[in-house]
Amino acid sequence: MALLDLIGRRWVLRILWELRDEPLNFRELQAACGGISPSVLNTRLAEMREALLVELKAEEGYTLTKMGRELLSQLTPLTVWSEKWAKTLG
Template sequence: MAMKRSYNDGCGAAQALDLVGERWALLVVRELLLGPKRFTDLRSGLPGISPNVLSQRLDELEQSSIVRKRKLPPPVSAQVYDLTDWGRQLEIVLQDLGRWAAQSPTFDREACLGIDSLVMSFRTMFTPSAAVGVHASYELRVGDDVFHAEIDDGTFEIHRGSAAKPDAIIDTSPNVFAEIVYDPTGDLAAAVRDGTVVITGDPAAVERFTGYFTLPAPAAG
């Protein structure tokens, strides 16, 4: 593999960009923050990347000790890519970038949103003060992906997998979910009526869920 270009700069930010500044690198990291994935799963989450470029990014991230390759035990026995403990520390970097970008006056809120992007946005935009004293459990179903979200007195956790006894189950697409949570004009009741959102359980709990996440105010021009 050809040697990567370097800024040859002693600044920590420059050396960080040497590691994760190549196109797609941070998005590969984003796709692995919620758990290990096979190559084909990464391709599904990053439909704009070619197989060759994805292979190159994974090799570079593995050489930099950000990503590691491992084999799942039987009966799965599949090869997956996972973040190292050090690589997982990039989550706070991605969250800060997400908050910063959300303030942009040109932020494209109509762009296609993947399920991992949606879930990471919930981790990023959760507002603890809005959920003080709240204890609630949710199951989020987006296509074939299932997540368990737990709110416990101002804290928020979300992981892959089903919830044992959720207050509500929400079944929808990433973009519709983002609209009802982040768009001031988003109408949960209308989405339920037209079938783009299916709720099992307490609809009021879902309405409350949409109020626990807040986008930052747009930056001054």
């Protein structure tokens, strides 16, 4: 499936997550992701912009689109479950 293929790529979920509550510019996003290399970040951002998940707004930086936020909200039950999962592991 195309979506699972996209979010199965490294950094995509992380980028989505880091933009969850405020826009970040390129360098802030890079720092938020723990120093991802700019070339890869730029590639992922291009893919995610093409997928209409993020957009670059002048004066604000990268922000989630409506669809990006929707995707993130689809993911939050997953993050809830993941805490239970993490507890079982540790």
